[in-house]
Amino acid sequence: MSDTPASRPTPRRNPEWSKTLFAVVFILVVIAAIVALFWQRQIGDAWSRMFGTERVQTGTTHIEQYDYGFHPRHITWRVGDKVTISLHNASATHWHEMMIGRGFDDTPYVVGPVHTQFDQDFWDGVHVTMSHAFKVDNFVPNKAIVTFVGQKPFTTEGGNFSPTLEPGGSLDLTFTVPNKPGTWQYGCFVQQFMHYVAGMHGTITILPAKT
Amino acid sequence: MSSIFADISQSEALRRGRRMLPPVVRGLFWAAIGFFIVNTLVSEVLDRTPLAPYVTKVSVTFGWTAATCGWLLGVGAWELVVKPYFGSPVEWDVPNDWRRYFMMSLDHKVVGIQYMVTSVAGFFIAGLAAMLMRFELMQGNLWTFPTPNAYLSTVGIHGTIMMFSFGTVMLVGGFGNYLIPLMIGSNSSAFPRVSAISQWLLPVGIVTVALSPILGTWTTGWRGYAPLAEQDPNGIVFYYLGVFAMTTSSLLVSINLTATILFQRAKGLTWNRIPMYAWGILAASLLNIIWLPEIQMTFILALLNNIVPLPMFSQIGTPLTYMEVFWLFGHPEVYIVVVPAFALWQEILPVMGQKTLFARSWGVLGLVFVMMFSGLVWAHHMFTNMRNDQMLPFSFFTEMISIPTGFAFLVSLGTVWKSRLRLTTPTLLVFMSMFNFLIGGVTGVMLADPVINLQTHDTFFVVGHFHYTIIGAMVFSFMAAAYYWLPRFSGRMYNEFWGKVGAIWVFIAFNAVFGQFLLIGLRGMNRWVPVYPKYLQNMNFEISLFAFLLGLGFLFNLVYYIWVWRYGKRVDANPWSAKTLEWQSTSAPGETNFDPPVQVLMGFYDYSDERPVCKPTSPAEVS
Amino acid sequence: MIDLVVFTVLWVSVSLLFEWIFHTLVHYGVYYYTATTQAVDGEHAVAFILYVLAPVIAFVVLMLVYDLIRFRARKSDGVLRSRHQFRTNKLFIGIWVLISIGLNLLFFVHPSASALEQMFNSEQARLNRQDLEVDVVARQWQWFFSYPQYGIDDAQDANGNSILYLPVNRNIKFVLRSYDPFHTYAPYSGVIHGFWIPAFGLKQDIIPGETRYMYVHTSKVTSYNVNPMVRVQCTEVCGPGHPFMVAPVNVVSGNDFQQWVNQQKKMEGQ
Numbered sequence A: 001m002s003d004t005p006a007s008r009p010t011p012r013r014n015p016e017w018s019k020t021l022f023a024v025v026f027i028l029v030v031i032a033a034i035v036a037l038f039w040q041r042q043i044g045d046a047w048s049r050m051f052g053t054e055r056v057q058t059g060t061t062h063i064e065q066y067d068y069g070f071h072p073r074h075i076t077w078r079v080g081d082k083v084t085i086s087l088h089n090a091s092a093t094h095w096h097e098m099m100i101g102r103g104f105d106d107t108p109y110v111v112g113p114v115h116t117q118f119d120q121d122f123w124d125g126v127h128v129t130m131s132h133a134f135k136v137d138n139f140v141p142n143k144a145i146v147t148f149v150g151q152k153p154f155t156t157e158g159g160n161f162s163p164t165l166e167p168g169g170s171l172d173l174t175f176t177v178p179n180k181p182g183t184w185q186y187g188c189f190v191q192q193f194m195h196y197v198a199g200m201h202g203t204i205t206i207l208p209a210k211t
Numbered sequence B: 001m002s003s004i005f006a007d008i009s010q011s012e013a014l015r016r017g018r019r020m021l022p023p024v025v026r027g028l029f030w031a032a033i034g035f036f037i038v039n040t041l042v043s044e045v046l047d048r049t050p051l052a053p054y055v056t057k058v059s060v061t062f063g064w065t066a067a068t069c070g071w072l073l074g075v076g077a078w079e080l081v082v083k084p085y086f087g088s089p090v091e092w093d094v095p096n097d098w099r100r101y102f103m104m105s106l107d108h109k110v111v112g113i114q115y116m117v118t119s120v121a122g123f124f125i126a127g128l129a130a131m132l133m134r135f136e137l138m139q140g141n142l143w144t145f146p147t148p149n150a151y152l153s154t155v156g157i158h159g160t161i162m163m164f165s166f167g168t169v170m171l172v173g174g175f176g177n178y179l180i181p182l183m184i185g186s187n188s189s190a191f192p193r194v195s196a197i198s199q200w201l202l203p204v205g206i207v208t209v210a211l212s213p214i215l216g217t218w219t220t221g222w223r224g225y226a227p228l229a230e231q232d233p234n235g236i237v238f239y240y241l242g243v244f245a246m247t248t249s250s251l252l253v254s255i256n257l258t259a260t261i262l263f264q265r266a267k268g269l270t271w272n273r274i275p276m277y278a279w280g281i282l283a284a285s286l287l288n289i290i291w292l293p294e295i296q297m298t299f300i301l302a303l304l305n306n307i308v309p310l311p312m313f314s315q316i317g318t319p320l321t322y323m324e325v326f327w328l329f330g331h332p333e334v335y336i337v338v339v340p341a342f343a344l345w346q347e348i349l350p351v352m353g354q355k356t357l358f359a360r361s362w363g364v365l366g367l368v369f370v371m372m373f374s375g376l377v378w379a380h381h382m383f384t385n386m387r388n389d390q391m392l393p394f395s396f397f398t399e400m401i402s403i404p405t406g407f408a409f410l411v412s413l414g415t416v417w418k419s420r421l422r423l424t425t426p427t428l429l430v431f432m433s434m435f436n437f438l439i440g441g442v443t444g445v446m447l448a449d450p451v452i453n454l455q456t457h458d459t460f461f462v463v464g465h466f467h468y469t470i471i472g473a474m475v476f477s478f479m480a481a482a483y484y485w486l487p488r489f490s491g492r493m494y495n496e497f498w499g500k501v502g503a504i505w506v507f508i509a510f511n512a513v514f515g516q517f518l519l520i521g522l523r524g525m526n527r528w529v530p531v532y533p534k535y536l537q538n539m540n541f542e543i544s545l546f547a548f549l550l551g552l553g554f555l556f557n558l559v560y561y562i563w564v565w566r567y568g569k570r571v572d573a574n575p576w577s578a579k580t581l582e583w584q585s586t587s588a589p590g591e592t593n594f595d596p597p598v599q600v601l602m603g604f605y606d607y608s609d610e611r612p613v614c615k616p617t618s619p620a621e622v623s
Numbered sequence C: 001m002i003d004l005v006v007f008t009v010l011w012v013s014v015s016l017l018f019e020w021i022f023h024t025l026v027h028y029g030v031y032y033y034t035a036t037t038q039a040v041d042g043e044h045a046v047a048f049i050l051y052v053l054a055p056v057i058a059f060v061v062l063m064l065v066y067d068l069i070r071f072r073a074r075k076s077d078g079v080l081r082s083r084h085q086f087r088t089n090k091l092f093i094g095i096w097v098l099i100s101i102g103l104n105l106l107f108f109v110h111p112s113a114s115a116l117e118q119m120f121n122s123e124q125a126r127l128n129r130q131d132l133e134v135d136v137v138a139r140q141w142q143w144f145f146s147y148p149q150y151g152i153d154d155a156q157d158a159n160g161n162s163i164l165y166l167p168v169n170r171n172i173k174f175v176l177r178s179y180d181p182f183h184t185y186a187p188y189s190g191v192i193h194g195f196w197i198p199a200f201g202l203k204q205d206i207i208p209g210e211t212r213y214m215y216v217h218t219s220k221v222t223s224y225n226v227n228p229m230v231r232v233q234c235t236e237v238c239g240p241g242h243p244f245m246v247a248p249v250n251v252v253s254g255n256d257f258q259q260w261v262n263q264q265k266k267m268e269g270q
Ligand code: HEM
Pocket: B127, B130, B131, B133, B134, B155, B156, B158, B159, B160, B162, B163, B166, B167, B220, B221, B222, B223, B463, B467, B470, B471, B475, B513, B526, B527, B528, B529, B547, B550, B551
């Protein structure tokens, strides 16, 4: 320590800082970091259960698609309410779709079977209005009864009801929640079903109609 | 020196009772403030996007930078660097107790210990990641991790933290800071403030990378390679930032140690008397100084590519550019890791055998030539994607570099031949390290052959190979050094029985794991896969069991080491009868090494000469 | 002197032991399973290196063990310093340096340069007029195989998974490209993939924007079901779907191949 710089002869502060304060803050920060790392999802879910979309949604539900997930991951609707899904693909690089359904269709595959789509399509027989379609890669109506407002996107066949959005794309789906109460899933199966595997899914709770 | 601190703490301030905030707490607090202000400014004001979350890729980059500055200032740079720069007297009093390790310090031994502890913490964090990976790989399907991306992030975290906070750091920032000034007879490193700052950057890097999945998973592994990185979720931003902090840390340390070795040597410590470890550190530091800026620029471009975006590695560049520049640094990186380890063999064996170092000049030549050639071979990581006409040159240089590498064996084997070898734990660990590096070298010669490489590249064969060189050579040598210098650090001696139990435990488990990595790679297990065909499951399952045994082995050594440090048997200075200067001083952290300064009279490795290696300079000579 | 003699005798015997171990390994197959001539060439290269290095490995290993036992300091010995103090031995260093240069030059000439020469030869256009051409497209996260000479656009099995069929004893030319044929607007979707069939003994990376080639000569009738090493596996990490980029391979007789071609064409015709 040959070049220890000139110090003030008498310090104005006591350098023996508190060990308790140090230990408490340090441990709290470590715990917070571990919790954030491993239980981020659970905490987010608990948060949304209390303050967010877990409560019954009426009107417009904004759903953001990103790589690889949906925000929010839980939605609650009530049968008979008129609702709008405002879907937006927030990714700058990937296209994403949104299917809603239950159960899975599986295909055998070299490293074990993979889910290719939902077995039961939520949209079967549902009247739905699609509007504000922007940068839609393709749209599969399947057995839904669709009314288009504004530009009609490229529609095609095959598989469940699913709009697929290009990066930055968006659209609105307006419909009256059909009488299909219970728990449903939504998910994205594009790119050889890998978005689903990578965590791109969420759940919808549909409550029975108010009597 | 220590007495000065003690006096201060008894002074008036103590009576007035105004205690300073613990520097780490203040650092965290200032970091939080910095992040909050800058992130808000960017995400809510300057770069506002509707519906975007509070923390975006762009805002987190600036917020992180502010947080890092806040942290560095908080742990002491404010008083030690910024205020004195503007002319105020330094007001930074380091208490003479454990507190000095949790605040910025200018003492090279304190910095060395801080570095070692941080680096070992990085090792165990990354090791935990490895255990999680091995847990997942016990089965061929996803069962530990929710998604493949979570697994891949873990692979990346493991590799990144291991390489940039342990492999590159432990022997340079850790042992280097502590021992190099001692070994060359100096009382401090050349730029104490530089090392002080660089040490406190290291935890920033480790934490940033370890917490990266909070921002989003990333899948590129430790290379962070574009073009894949540019479509990864936001966690990749934390990879670049964290690695930037860690590489800056290594760069600063290297500048300091190079200057120290060049300019701070004691009187009489001429070039041909420089200790082997100092040669190793000099070579590794020069490699750092040459190559780290290169990779840091690459990381910055890749970061810009992510947040601007600036498609440097796709549309307006080529997809391979990133890989090329990464490995241009990446291969020298492995020598940064292993050159100090070679130097350790040559440092420890003459002492343990009490025999003159054999062919010293060839040993130095080996270290220096490896350093100089290391930039010629990088593309052997790219045989699968280069042009045909590039293959032979890179194959040639890669094979040739094993010649200077072999000199480390030449010197070590020649030294122990007809020595009087004390079979201590460090000796055993050095021998194990040589055995492991032999396997690493043989598999390396195979990998240098393009035709074999095309089969084994990106399989567990390669993973086995590089763990043989890194754990096998560097970690085992590090453990040897840790036991060798334990009496110097703590004044206490470990028990040979338990030391050897630790060494043999790790050796057996290590070879069981990574020997089988080689085989399972040949059998068709490729890298970066949490999901693999069923036929590989039994072997993977069993490898994982040995991997857990290995993890426990490291843990055992750590616990035992700490125990000895605190409660071990007290031992005299210089228990190994070594000649190097660090054993001629008993200074503890916070104390002056050589008072008065010493003068070196002869080389440190000549055991036929019984005269003392150094003498204190008389005050007249100091002037 | 006695040390030198004992060591040399031991060294020769340990070398022989290692030769025998490596021979057994090679006999069992260091590549585990090979189905092309290229894989066999690679295996030969490994074998050659192992055989030549056996004495070197034996030397170092034996030296370590011998030193540990023979030169160990006994606690009872009062004297600490070794009686033998020498700084150098020109003969030993000379031999060491010459041998290490010689060995590395040898390895560069053979197997590195020689095997590579063979590989380059197999890629000569004039030697490949009769090759079966397979277009391989890698996208995230799927393989597409098409056979332009037979008009097959996308070879699939009954489940709709991509599958690779190859005739035995043919030169195959794989044409490798990385892009997404269905989403050409997505500028970032091209990443690097790696085309590897473990039993074929070599791999090539697939780079977006480049067309790369890989040549093999199939040498036995086999399939994924016979040995799971007969599969296409992506080896360069390419995102979350990377582990799932696998496709089974079938190497079949010429007749069976023709039959499969007809069947595929019928399927695609529908
Ligand atoms: C504690 C024992 C260790 C175990 C069980 C272990 C295991 C593994 C495994 C399973 C992989 C993944 C291979 C893959 O799929 O690509 C890996 C990768 C890696 N390991 Fe280790 N490892 C250990 C220690 C170390 C150490 C000490 C270092 C360096 C100092 C290290 C450096 C790396 C690197 C650089 C990678 C590559 C990561 C990547 O592909 O991005 N490992 N390790």
